[in-house]
Amino acid sequence: MELRSNEPTGPIENRWEKHKEASKLVAPANRRKHTVIVVGSGLAGGAAAASLGEMGYNVKCFCYQDSPRRAHSIAAQGGINAAKNYQNDGDSVYRLFYDTVEGGDFRSRESNVYRLAELSLKIIDQAVAQGVPFAREYGGLLGNRSFGGAQVSRTFYARGQTGQQLLLGAYQALSRQIEAGTVEMFPRAEMLDLIVHDGRARGIVTRSLTTGEVQPHVADMVVLCTGGYGNVFYLSTNAKGCNCTAVWRAHRHGAAFANPCYTQIHPTCIPQAGSYQSKLTLMSESLRNDGRVWVPRKKEDVTKRPEDIPEADRYYYLEERYPAYGNLVPRDVASRNALYVTNDGLGVGAEVGGERRGVYLDFSDALERLGEHTIRERYGNLFEMYERITGDSPYETPMRIYPATHYTMGGLWVDYNLETTIPGLFAGGEANFSDHGANRLGASALMQGLADGYFVLPFTVGNYLGEVRTLPPLTEDHADVRKAVDAVAERVHKLMNAPDPKHAPEHFHRELGMIIWTKCGMSRNKAGLEEALREIPKLRDQFWREVKITGTGTDLNQTLERAGRVADFFELGELMCLDALKREESCGGHFREEHEENGEALRDDEHFSYVAAWEWTGNPGEPRLNQEPLTFEYVKPSKRSYK
Amino acid sequence: MSEELLNLTLHVWRQDGPNAPGRFETYQAKDITTHMSFLEMLDVVNEELIEDGKLPIAFDHDCREGICGTCGMVINGVAHGPQKLTTACQLHMRQFKNGAEVWLEPWRAHGFPIIKDLIVDRTALDRIIQAGGYISIRTGSASEANELPVSKEIAEQAMDAAECIGCGACVAACPNASASLFTAAKISHLSLLPQGQAERQDRARTMVAQMDAEGFGGCTNHGECEAACPKGVSLRWIARMNRELVRAMVKADAPIESRER
Numbered sequence: 001m002e003l004r005s006n007e008p009t010g011p012i013e014n015r016w017e018k019h020k021e022a023s024k025l026v027a028p029a030n031r032r033k034h035t036v037i038v039v040g041s042g043l044a045g046g047a048a049a050a051s052l053g054e055m056g057y058n059v060k061c062f063c064y065q066d067s068p069r070r071a072h073s074i075a076a077q078g079g080i081n082a083a084k085n086y087q088n089d090g091d092s093v094y095r096l097f098y099d100t101v102e103g104g105d106f107r108s109r110e111s112n113v114y115r116l117a118e119l120s121l122k123i124i125d126q127a128v129a130q131g132v133p134f135a136r137e138y139g140g141l142l143g144n145r146s147f148g149g150a151q152v153s154r155t156f157y158a159r160g161q162t163g164q165q166l167l168l169g170a171y172q173a174l175s176r177q178i179e180a181g182t183v184e185m186f187p188r189a190e191m192l193d194l195i196v197h198d199g200r201a202r203g204i205v206t207r208s209l210t211t212g213e214v215q216p217h218v219a220d221m222v223v224l225c226t227g228g229y230g231n232v233f234y235l236s237t238n239a240k241g242c243n244c245t246a247v248w249r250a251h252r253h254g255a256a257f258a259n260p261c262y263t264q265i266h267p268t269c270i271p272q273a274g275s276y277q278s279k280l281t282l283m284s285e286s287l288r289n290d291g292r293v294w295v296p297r298k299k300e301d302v303t304k305r306p307e308d309i310p311e312a313d314r315y316y317y318l319e320e321r322y323p324a325y326g327n328l329v330p331r332d333v334a335s336r337n338a339l340y341v342t343n344d345g346l347g348v349g350a351e352v353g354g355e356r357r358g359v360y361l362d363f364s365d366a367l368e369r370l371g372e373h374t375i376r377e378r379y380g381n382l383f384e385m386y387e388r389i390t391g392d393s394p395y396e397t398p399m400r401i402y403p404a405t406h407y408t409m410g411g412l413w414v415d416y417n418l419e420t421t422i423p424g425l426f427a428g429g430e431a432n433f434s435d436h437g438a439n440r441l442g443a444s445a446l447m448q449g450l451a452d453g454y455f456v457l458p459f460t461v462g463n464y465l466g467e468v469r470t471l472p473p474l475t476e477d478h479a480d481v482r483k484a485v486d487a488v489a490e491r492v493h494k495l496m497n498a499p500d501p502k503h504a505p506e507h508f509h510r511e512l513g514m515i516i517w518t519k520c521g522m523s524r525n526k527a528g529l530e531e532a533l534r535e536i537p538k539l540r541d542q543f544w545r546e547v548k549i550t551g552t553g554t555d556l557n558q559t560l561e562r563a564g565r566v567a568d569f570f571e572l573g574e575l576m577c578l579d580a581l582k583r584e585e586s587c588g589g590h591f592r593e594e595h596e597e598n599g600e601a602l603r604d605d606e607h608f609s610y611v612a613a614w615e616w617t618g619n620p621g622e623p624r625l626n627q628e629p630l631t632f633e634y635v636k637p638s639k640r641s642y643k
Numbered sequence: 644m645s646e647e648l649l650n651l652t653l654h655v656w657r658q659d660g661p662n663a664p665g666r667f668e669t670y671q672a673k674d675i676t677t678h679m680s681f682l683e684m685l686d687v688v689n690e691e692l693i694e695d696g697k698l699p700i701a702f703d704h705d706c707r708e709g710i711c712g713t714c715g716m717v718i719n720g721v722a723h724g725p726q727k728l729t730t731a732c733q734l735h736m737r738q739f740k741n742g743a744e745v746w747l748e749p750w751r752a753h754g755f756p757i758i759k760d761l762i763v764d765r766t767a768l769d770r771i772i773q774a775g776g777y778i779s780i781r782t783g784s785a786s787e788a789n790e791l792p793v794s795k796e797i798a799e800q801a802m803d804a805a806e807c808i809g810c811g812a813c814v815a816a817c818p819n820a821s822a823s824l825f826t827a828a829k830i831s832h833l834s835l836l837p838q839g840q841a842e843r844q845d846r847a848r849t850m851v852a853q854m855d856a857e858g859f860g861g862c863t864n865h866g867e868c869e870a871a872c873p874k875g876v877s878l879r880w881i882a883r884m885n886r887e888l889v890r891a892m893v894k895a896d897a898p899i900e901s902r903e904r
Binding site: 047050051065066067068069070072074075084086122124125126127128129130131133134135137138139140141142158159161164165168171172173176178179185187210237239240241273274276277278279281282350385388389390391454455458502503504506507548549550551555556558 | 646660676677678679680682683686687689690692693694696697698699701703704705706707708710711712713726729733735737758759762764765766768769772773774776777778779780781782783784785786787788789791792793794795798799801802805806808809832833836838839
């Protein structure tokens with residue numbers, strides 16, 4: 001497999017312009033002759049479908065939800081970065097680029113990141129024009145806040161619902177195109193396979209989630225904006241329906257999967273309360289600005305009421321270990337340290353599976369210093385949410401928090417055009433690997449989704465179609481199409497008819513999640529990963545033997561939907577562990593215990609400054625590794641330190 | 644907060660398909676902890692049903708953090724259940740007492756046909772947005788964002804209206820099954836902002852016309868919608884929608900020149 005990044009050369013600030021100038025175009029009158037399939041309707045998919053429809057392409061957009069407005073981009077709370085420098089604090093496109101490359105721990109492609117920073121400016125203009133109600137200052141100008149340890153205030157926000165408002169902006173733009181007839185929307189439709197003809201992506205096979213009908217959709221090209229794979233851990237902050245099926249089906253057809261082991265664990269989530277838990281809820285990281293993180297110093301104190309533990313017996317582990325940054329150390333450091341103290345038996349809160357996985361986030365000092373009024377103003381909504389879920393009031397007793405999977409930096413390998421290794425198959429947003437390297441900075445996911453959707457894909461899709469011009473006609477009765485449809489039907493049949501049906505798919509998903517979480521989560525080592533690689537195939541075999549699905553495949557069947565997604569998580573989970581095993585270094589969200597110095601990650605630029613692009617060879621567990629070397633012309637790799 | 648175990652009796656609306664007759668079926672939910680969310684309680688019941696070889700209860704849900712608007716069911720006669728400003732997914736079992744009987748029904752409204760069990764078809768709400776719930780701005784043609792100041796007060800009001808998550812509880816709670824709160828929230832959000840002025844009249848007319856065409860009832864000021872809304876979207880937006888509509892009708896009858904101002 002040849003990995004050609006197709007990035008332009010020359011001064012980095014001119015590359016995107018230069019690339020656009022050299023690209024092919026499709027004339028307005030010819031655009032409606034091209035059918036483009038967009039799978040997913042979140043920030044990337046919704047924005048791409050709306051923009052491509054507006055340009056005149058014939059767009060078909062698919063989502064598994066009942067409405068495109070419900071994609072999980074909606075749950076993003078904090079904000080969106082843009083290098084507007086409205087606060088006159090020295091921000092610039094270059095600085096945002098620099099911060100993102102550095103934050104990604106030098107594992108991303110410089111050209112892509114620079115383009116992202118450049119496009120951030122246009123995203124804010126676009127969103128404001130759509131009526132996104134961003135926070136404003138009294139003078140009527142847009143407000144900003146600082147976020148995720150940045151030294152400038154470049155984050156735009158709409159209360160705690162920035163993702164919701166940006167998604168509704170894209171959804172409304174999409175709705176306008178649906179009304180105009182340029183976009184045909186297929187809600188409650190799940191992509192279960194890719195149609196490849198003559199080496200090019202030419203369509204998808206979907207299953208209607210209401211009638212069970214399996215249907216091919218033929219097109220000139222396919223764009224996947226189907227989000228991340230965080231639910232491989234079973235418990236994550238993702239929506240229950242988030243899944244990797246679309247990208248995994250594409251991978252099995254030859255799309256390389258890049259850096260699957262780069263996953264982000266968010267430190268401030270509400271801990272698991274019991275084995276029945278279905279998802280984890282994230283609370284804004286801003287809580288760490290005023291809350292102090294601690295656990296009891298003595299194991300015998302973990303079941304005591306926190307109020308009854310004297311100051312001397314409290315272990316403020318972040319403040320003690322990282323005096324310079326204290327409770328504000330970056331996400332990965334905060335998360336890992338919570339793991340270590342709970343491994344030492346100092347965790348608090350509910351006992352689940354024999355372990356207490358929680359640490360205190362205590363506001364009593366801040367309440368005393370600033371008063372309840374100020375704290376309520378800053379965190380009132382979050383405190384309410386916490387109380388609704390746990391029944392405890394953070395004004396009266398410390399919160400309990402624990403890290404949870406939040407975002408996946410890995411994804412389908414794409415070139416500068418966001419094209420995968422299958423010609424005609426593109427990937428945008430969290431579904432691709434492109435911009436965040438080994439770690440994503442706060443308020444950058446919304447930025448990337450919208451940059452891909454509004455400004456990159458509409459352009460690179462045109463370049464692809466302008467290059468291929470006319471594709472050979474492909475009808476639904478062609479053997480390649482029938483083959484994909486039959487494969488889906490056969491898979492549904494196989495899932496519905498396991499030889500020894502015993503357990504619902506959730507049962508297997510929970511077990512898989514536990515393996516991945518303990519062995520390929522916040523902290524990884526060779527022995528654990530090898531163990532996971534032995535356990536996963538066994539559990540997968542058991543799944544295919546014992547998965548129990550009631551009802552039929554020709555009806556609305558949520559158990560069947562889940563089973564198909566779990567089946568793909570098994571294969572992706574195995575690849576994640578392989579990738580984590582192969583990457584003998586610690587970088588960003590990937591921490592290998594063998595590669596650390598005094599608890600700090602040790603990156604190995606000499607041997608691992610590359611993108612790991614895994615190629616499907618026919619069997620799970622036996623992928624081929626391809627490497628795209630990373631070179632840094634502008635931001636010279638340096639070591640992160642927060643001591 | 645301390646944990647207790649509950650045993651509940653559930654009476655759940657089961658309906659095989661859009662045209663099939665429905666009926667209540669009774670299930671026992673045993674050893675449910677007060678820390679569970681309401682939907683996790685249903686997960687537990689469903690997993691038992693599957694292992695027993697029975698059909699699980701179909702219900703819509705996704706984010707489970709109260710923002711996507713996918714979940715929604717009538718719990719003991721109240722849309723999203725007993726806790727104010729809370730979606731069904733954020734409702735927790737500590738709101739229930741041991742031994743309680745719980746009745747579960749889908750949203751019931753002419754505009755929301757039942758698909759299966761507790762799942763309804765809410766695409767009518769999407770079509771109301773498609774009828775005009777947007778600002779027509781071509782991708783890439785926006786001017787510099789700070790060139791158009793918006794007062795903080797107006798921005799805050801627009802944000803209040805924009806909080807709607809499109810779950811449909813307002814429709815389910817309304818005795819007329821009206822979608823007025825949903826429609827009014829979007830009309831208000833966009834008409835408040837300077838960016839939304841160009842299409843202001845048309846938007847009010849076309850969105851209200853679509854709402855009527857979908858078979859939703861009219862508003863007769865019961866206020867049940869506001870009480871059921873998990874995001875606290877205010878009834879005053881309906882008054883604003885009506886003003887926008889009157890304004891649009893007056894403007895529409897006026898000669899073209901004056902319409903253009």
